[in-house]
Amino acid sequence: GESVGLHLPTLSVQEGDNSIxxxxxxxSASDYFIWYKQESGKxxxxxxxxxxxxxxxxxxxVTVLLNKTVKHLSLQIAATQPGDSAVYFCAENNAGNMLTxxxxxxxxxxx
Amino acid sequence: xAGVSQxxxxxxxxxxxxxxxxxxxxxxxxxxxxYRQSLGQGLEFLIYFQGNSAPDKSGLPSDRFSAERTGGSVxxxxxxxxxxxxxxxxxxxxxxxxxxxxxxxxxxxxxL
Numbered sequence: 001g002e003s004v005g006l007h008l009p010t011l012s013v014q015e016g017d018n019s020i021x022x023x024x025x026x027x028s029a030s031d032y033f034i035w036y037k038q039e040s041g042k043x044x045x046x047x048x049x050x051x052x053x054x055x056x057x058x059x060x061x062v063t064v065l066l067n068k069t070v071k072h073l074s075l076q077i078a079a080t081q082p083g084d085s086a087v088y089f090c091a092e093n094n095a096g097n098m099l100t101x102x103x104x105x106x107x108x109x110x111x
Numbered sequence: 112x113a114g115v116s117q118x119x120x121x122x123x124x125x126x127x128x129x130x131x132x133x134x135x136x137x138x139x140x141x142x143x144x145x146y147r148q149s150l151g152q153g154l155e156f157l158i159y160f161q162g163n164s165a166p167d168k169s170g171l172p173s174d175r176f177s178a179e180r181t182g183g184s185v186x187x188x189x190x191x192x193x194x195x196x197x198x199x200x201x202x203x204x205x206x207x208x209x210x211x212x213x214x215x216x217x218x219x220x221x222x223l
Contacts, residue, residue: 032210043115043202043214044154089153098144098170099209101154 012108019077021105023090026071032093035064035075038104039086047075047088077107085109113137115205115215123221124193132188132218136205144204144212145178145188154202159209160186193222 013019025033031052036044050057050064050073057064063076073090087106091099116135124130136143145157156170160180171177175193180186190197198221204212 034210036214041216043204043216045214046212049210093210096167098156098159098167099212100156103153104151 009103010106010108012110013080015080015082015109015111017080019075019080019084019107019109021075021077021088021107023073023075023102024071025073025090025092025102027092027094027100028068028071030092030094033064033066033073034091034093034099035062035073036089036091036101037084037086038089044089080107080109082109082111115203115213117201117203117215117218119218120216121219121221123223125223126195127192129189129191130193130220132190132201132220134186134188134203134205134215136184136186136203137213138184140205140207140213141183142206142208142212143180143186144209145186146202146204147172148200148202148217150199157188157201190220193220195222198222 034049035047037047038044048059048062048064050066055066061078065074077084085108087104089104090102093099115137118133141162143160146154147157148154158178159167175191178188200217200219202214202217204214206212
């Protein structure tokens, strides 16, 4: 069936560097995408979202890029900090009542 | 303001016992979701409540799983005759639509 998946299960970056977390989706009908951050022992937290009529959206230190041609979504974190260490999930909104979540990428920030 | 709360935070039970997990959504939110998250995995949708509509139970893995939402607020997820494969973190989220989901901290269930 259609699904959302991630290319890299673990990403290790140096503090201060930029991080890029990637996500592939297969449902071309999806029109809304969300990135969540999940710290250890906590529930997922909303980071940023983007609709399919946009290619790019920026937040505070985070940018989401959407490439509908290749069905690819990415989350860029500028000047990565130790507090950014977490598991990041992408989710897509297609038909039905629920979001479809990807498998997650663990971001580890080295001091 | 208060976020989504879940109780208990941790639950250890023996195989074959029934468990009840509770979710207190953010006041006023009409939508409520239950998800299951196995170790190192993504979120698996279980059930969805929206207002007074019939719940979407399409994600429940077996008839041992059931959920209720009383008065459009608090929800209880019940797992009967628990099995070891039921061990996971059970997450609740509330919002106004599926696009505005605020998650609780989860209940960590361990079935021995």
